[in-house]
Amino acid sequence: MSEELAFIDQLRGLPLHPGARGLNDDAAVLEIGGETLVITHDMMAEGVHWLPGTDEADIAHKLVATNLSDLAAKGAEPIGALLAFGLDDPLYNKRFAHWVGKALKKYDMPLLGGDTIAAGKRVVGMTAIGRATHTPVPARSGASPGENIWLCGHIGDAMIGHGVLKGAMASVFMQNNTRVTLDPYFTARFLRPEPLLAQGQALAPQVSAMMDVSDGLLLDAMRMAEASDVTLALSYETMPFSPQFLASLDGNQLDVKTDFRMTKEAAMRWGDDYALLFTAPPSVQPPVEAVRIGTVERAGKHRVTVDGNPPADDEPLGYQHRR
Amino acid sequence: MSEELAFIDQLRGLPLHPGARGLNDDAAVLEIGGETLVITHDMMAEGVHWLPGTDEADIAHKLVATNLSDLAAKGAEPIGALLAFGLDDPLYNKRFAHWVGKALKKYDMPLLGGDTIAAGKRVVGMTAIGRATHTPVPARSGASPGENIWLCGHIGDAMIGHGVLKGAMASVFMQNNTRVTLDPYFTARFLRPEPLLAQGQALAPQVSAMMDVSDGLLLDAMRMAEASDVTLALSYETMPFSPQFLASLDGNQLDVKTDFRMTKEAAMRWGDDYALLFTAPPSVQPPVEAVRIGTVERAGKHRVTVDGNPPADDEPLGYQHRR
Numbered sequence: 001m002s003e004e005l006a007f008i009d010q011l012r013g014l015p016l017h018p019g020a021r022g023l024n025d026d027a028a029v030l031e032i033g034g035e036t037l038v039i040t041h042d043m044m045a046e047g048v049h050w051l052p053g054t055d056e057a058d059i060a061h062k063l064v065a066t067n068l069s070d071l072a073a074k075g076a077e078p079i080g081a082l083l084a085f086g087l088d089d090p091l092y093n094k095r096f097a098h099w100v101g102k103a104l105k106k107y108d109m110p111l112l113g114g115d116t117i118a119a120g121k122r123v124v125g126m127t128a129i130g131r132a133t134h135t136p137v138p139a140r141s142g143a144s145p146g147e148n149i150w151l152c153g154h155i156g157d158a159m160i161g162h163g164v165l166k167g168a169m170a171s172v173f174m175q176n177n178t179r180v181t182l183d184p185y186f187t188a189r190f191l192r193p194e195p196l197l198a199q200g201q202a203l204a205p206q207v208s209a210m211m212d213v214s215d216g217l218l219l220d221a222m223r224m225a226e227a228s229d230v231t232l233a234l235s236y237e238t239m240p241f242s243p244q245f246l247a248s249l250d251g252n253q254l255d256v257k258t259d260f261r262m263t264k265e266a267a268m269r270w271g272d273d274y275a276l277l278f279t280a281p282p283s284v285q286p287p288v289e290a291v292r293i294g295t296v297e298r299a300g301k302h303r304v305t306v307d308g309n310p311p312a313d314d315e316p317l318g319y320q321h322r323r
Numbered sequence: 324m325s326e327e328l329a330f331i332d333q334l335r336g337l338p339l340h341p342g343a344r345g346l347n348d349d350a351a352v353l354e355i356g357g358e359t360l361v362i363t364h365d366m367m368a369e370g371v372h373w374l375p376g377t378d379e380a381d382i383a384h385k386l387v388a389t390n391l392s393d394l395a396a397k398g399a400e401p402i403g404a405l406l407a408f409g410l411d412d413p414l415y416n417k418r419f420a421h422w423v424g425k426a427l428k429k430y431d432m433p434l435l436g437g438d439t440i441a442a443g444k445r446v447v448g449m450t451a452i453g454r455a456t457h458t459p460v461p462a463r464s465g466a467s468p469g470e471n472i473w474l475c476g477h478i479g480d481a482m483i484g485h486g487v488l489k490g491a492m493a494s495v496f497m498q499n500n501t502r503v504t505l506d507p508y509f510t511a512r513f514l515r516p517e518p519l520l521a522q523g524q525a526l527a528p529q530v531s532a533m534m535d536v537s538d539g540l541l542l543d544a545m546r547m548a549e550a551s552d553v554t555l556a557l558s559y560e561t562m563p564f565s566p567q568f569l570a571s572l573d574g575n576q577l578d579v580k581t582d583f584r585m586t587k588e589a590a591m592r593w594g595d596d597y598a599l600l601f602t603a604p605p606s607v608q609p610p611v612e613a614v615r616i617g618t619v620e621r622a623g624k625h626r627v628t629v630d631g632n633p634p635a636d637d638e639p640l641g642y643q644h645r646r
Contacts, residue, residue, distance in 0.1 A: 004439050007408065007416045014424035017403040017433035028405065028435035030452070033356025039435060041405040041450055045442040080340040082351065082364040084407070084448050085330065093330045101337035110340035112351035112362060116327050119368040121444040125407050127364055129353070 021139060024227045026070045026211060029137045036132035040070035043084070046122035051165055056092060058191040059124065060099035066214065067128035068107055068195035069274040073212040074137050075204025076130030077197070078109035083126055086119030096124075107195070133201045138210035140227035143279040147208055149232055149294040150286055152199050153275030154242040155217050156267030161190030163262060185244050193274045199288040203278055206286065210278040215271040216318020218304055218311050224277060225303040234294040234306045239264060240275075268306075269318050344462060347550045349393045349534060352460045359455035363393035366407070369445035374488055379415060381514040382447065383422035389537065390451035391430055391518035392597040396535040397460050398527025399453030400520070401432035406449055409442030419447075430518070457527035463550035465532035466602040472555055472617040473609055475522050476598030477565040478540050479590030484513030486585060508567050516597045522611040526601055529609065533601040538594040539641020541627055541634050547600060548626040555602075556628045557617035562587060563598075591629075592641050 012023050019030045019039075027040035042063065046052055050059050064081070071078060081104060087093055104111060109128065143149075164187055196212075203210060209228055213220045217239075225232045241264065249262070279296055280286065302310040304317075311317060335346050342353045342362075350363035365386065369375055373382050387404070394401060404427060410416055427434060432451065466472075487510055519535075526533060532551055536543045540562075548555045564587065572585070602619055603609065625633040627640075634640060 003410050003413060003416060004441075006413070007410060007420055007439050010417060010420040011406070011424075011434060011437075014420070015428050015433040017435045019403065020433070020435050023434075023436065025436070028403070030403070030435065032360065032402075032454075033358030035356040037355065039405065039450075039452070041407055041436065041438050041448075043407040043409070043438045043440050043442070043448065045409070045440060045444070045446075047443060048441055079355075080342065080351070080353070082362065082450060083334070084364055084366040086366070086368070086446070087326050087330060090326060090329070093326060094333060097330055097333040097337070101334075105338050110338045110343070111334060111346075112340045112343050112353065113346065113348070113364065114334075115364050115366045115448070116330050117366050117368060118327075118371055119366070119444065119446055120370055121368070121442065121446065123368075123409070123442055123444065123446055125364075125366065125438070125448050127362075127405060127450040129362070131355075 025140055027074050036135050036137060038071055038074040038076035038130040038132055038137060039127065040067055041125060041127045042067050043123065043125040056095035057099040060096055061103045061192050063124050063126050064100065064103035064107060065193045065195050065274065067126045068109065068197060069193070069212040069214065071128055071130040072195045072197045072200035073210050073276060074130070074132060075134050075201045076132050077201065078107055079129045079131050080110050080112035081126050081128045082112050083114035084124060085114065085116045086121055086123040087116060088122050134204035138204050138207050140209055140211050140224045142209035143224060143228035143230050143296045144208060145230055145296050145298045147279045147281050147296040148292050149234065149296060150278050150280065150290040151240050151275050151293050152203065152278070152288055152290040153196055153273060154240050154245065155213065155273050155275055156241050156245045156264070156270065157186055157189035158193065158272035159267050159270035160245065160248065160262055161186035161188065162272065165190065190272055193272060195274060196276050200276060202287045203276065206284050207278040207280050210276060213271060213273060213275045213277050216269045217277065218268050219318025220277055221304045222317055229299050231297040231300040231302060232294060232304050233297045234304065236307050238291060238293045239268065240291040240293070241267065269315060271319050348463055350397050359458050359460060361394055361397040361399035361453040361455055361460060362450065363390055364448060364450045365390045366446065366448040379418035380422040383419055384426045384515050386447050386449050387423065387426035387430060387432070388516045388518050388597070390449045391432065391520060392516070392535040392537065394451055394453040395518045395520045395523035396533050396599060397453070397455060398457050398524045399455050400524065401430055402452045402454055403433050403435035404449050404451045405435050406437035407447060408437065408439045409444055409446040410439060411445050456524045461527050461530050461533035463532055463534050463547045466547060466551035466553050466619045467531060468553055468619050468621045470531055470602045470604050470619040471615050472557065472619060473601050473603065473613040474563050474598050474616050475526065475601070475609070475611055475613040476519055476596060477563050477568065478536065478596050478598055479564050479568045479587070479593065480509055480512035481516065481595035482590050482593035483568065483571065483585055484509035484511065485595065488513065513595055516595060518597060519599050523599060525610045526599065529607050530601040530603050533599060536594060536596060536598045536600050539592045540600065541591050542641025543600055544627045545640055552622050554620040554623040554626055554628065555617060556620045559630050561614060561616050562591065563614040563616070564590065592638060594642050
């Protein structure tokens with residue numbers, strides 16, 4: 001068990017609020033004064049969530065976007081945010097404040113407060129508070145055998161973007177013996193993910209279970225399967241990759257500097273695209289663009305299968321924090 | 324201007340929620356449905372908020388207590404908390420989870436959720452959500468000329484406790500030429516501050532302004548004076564020190580290892596005791612134990628005076644985060 005899972009497992013033994021949903025969800029659901037709030041907190045650190053040298057504009061955007069993606073998965077609309085900020089040099093502080101303002105403005109989420117400390121490390125956190133637009137608020141649990149599994153959004157683009165930024169992949173391809181500069185589309189997908197707020201709100205009344213794919217499709221599908229006590233049977237062929245992703249694979253020879261693997265299989269174990277994974281009864285035709293990627297089955301030997309087989313266990317299913 | 328102040332000042336230019344109260348308060352006030360929520364976030368890091376080697380039990384307690392102190396200053400009762408946790412070695416993680424549970428249980432604040440990351444640094448954060456027991460919720464602003472200034476709780480004890488722990492002060496005194504071991508009372512006051520929740524709730528309907536003293540009485544009084552646009556005229560003689568604090572000063576010769584100053588003046592620039600500073604009209608006799616420490620005056624040349632004079636400016640008024 002990873003240290004992250006072990007820690008969360010231990011927290012489950014603590015006094016939990018009913019709105020914590022057993023810590024099996026990415027956001028808490030708090031009923032108060034006739035309203036239902038959705039509350040989430042995300043923390044990010046340099047070297048873990050962003051590469052040293054990353055523009056403060058990208059850091060700030062990602063902090064806001066990842067929190068909003070949790071609200072999106074609950075069909076919530078933003079109310080406000082609290083910012084936790086570890087001070088660094090004056091230019092970094094100033095640029096971060098500027099850009100976090102831009103991001104908050106973009107998504108119409110005003111600042112409620114927060115805390116600023118000298119942390120001795122570039123670390124940031126955000127608590128986002130939203131209002132549920134539909135109750136019951138979608139959870140990871142709720143998927144039933146016989147339902148369809150859907151994905152709204154693409155997977156894999158952020159993986160390529162990260163590879164380019166890290167220098168593990170060159171930003172230049174060889175295509176038909178011609179050098180082709182990789183589309184900045186990919187790095188933008190990693191640096192500036194778009195929370196699917198409108199899609200989440202449209203989906204909330206229709207879905208039986210929903211979550212955002214932040215740590216990798218296979219890992220997050222596993223979490224949904226466990227929370228719902230079912231098996232998610234995925235179909236490899238239907239995985240929604242972007243045209244850009246497919247074009248990059250198709251007939252190209254990558255100028256690969258390291259052993260960074262850019263494959264469809266790898267993309268299924270990569271997060272950061274913030275697609276929405278959801279299940280719904282067969283009668284439901286999603287009101288937003290989405291691709292059907294499988295069927296919910298009774299809990300079987302494996303929580304997640306791809307074309308009937310468990311995912312290869314030679315690599316992690318997705319991203320988990322170690323130490 | 325300190326980097327912390329500069330950063331917060333910049334945040335004031337961002338889109339703010341009305342509940343942010345212009346970022347002039349330690350907690351946000353969110354009216355939702357028919358209820359009023361009080362929301363606060365505190366972040367702590369090793370080497371800044373606690374000394375390396377500090378027991379995880381103390382770290383966890385302090386994280387919970389400092390957040391609850393913000394709720395106390397607003398007269399709120401706890402609803403729940405979100406935890407942000409930077410993973411470290413397994414024993415640290417395990418002990419922290421255990422003790423944060425104890426602290427949450429003690430104050431009847433269940434866990435709502437949170438986030439766990441590998442931060443590469445021992446850093447923790449908590450968002451506490453409370454329900455206001457009285458509206459309007461007390462603010463830093465609201466103090467008017469002619470009102471009395473009160474303090475509920477003591478100042479200075481945590482300063483001594485910190486000095487002992489840091490080794491800047493020995494834990495052994497010379498008293499009348501006899502070695503006397505310093506009362507563990509002081510270290511407990513630094514490591515295990517008690518949020519004045521019941522007091523804050525009793526005071527909320529009576530006060531014109533209230534805040535907790537976390538960064539030093541003079542600095543926090545300055546903040547209240549600025550938010551209220553008044554001058555806080557404090558009286559040195561009435562400062563509420565604990566009997567233990569006074570006894571330690573009285574006739575003792577400190578076995579001081581460094582130039583750590585343990586004086587009443589220094590105590591007025593030290594936080595961590597989490598006393599409640601509040602103002603109220605002359606007709607109000609506080610319903611809880613409190614000491615009158617001054618009078619609110621029309622905004623004068625100096626925001627804060629002690630016995631009519633501005634505090635000496637050779638040292639900071641309190642604790643501010645640099646970098």
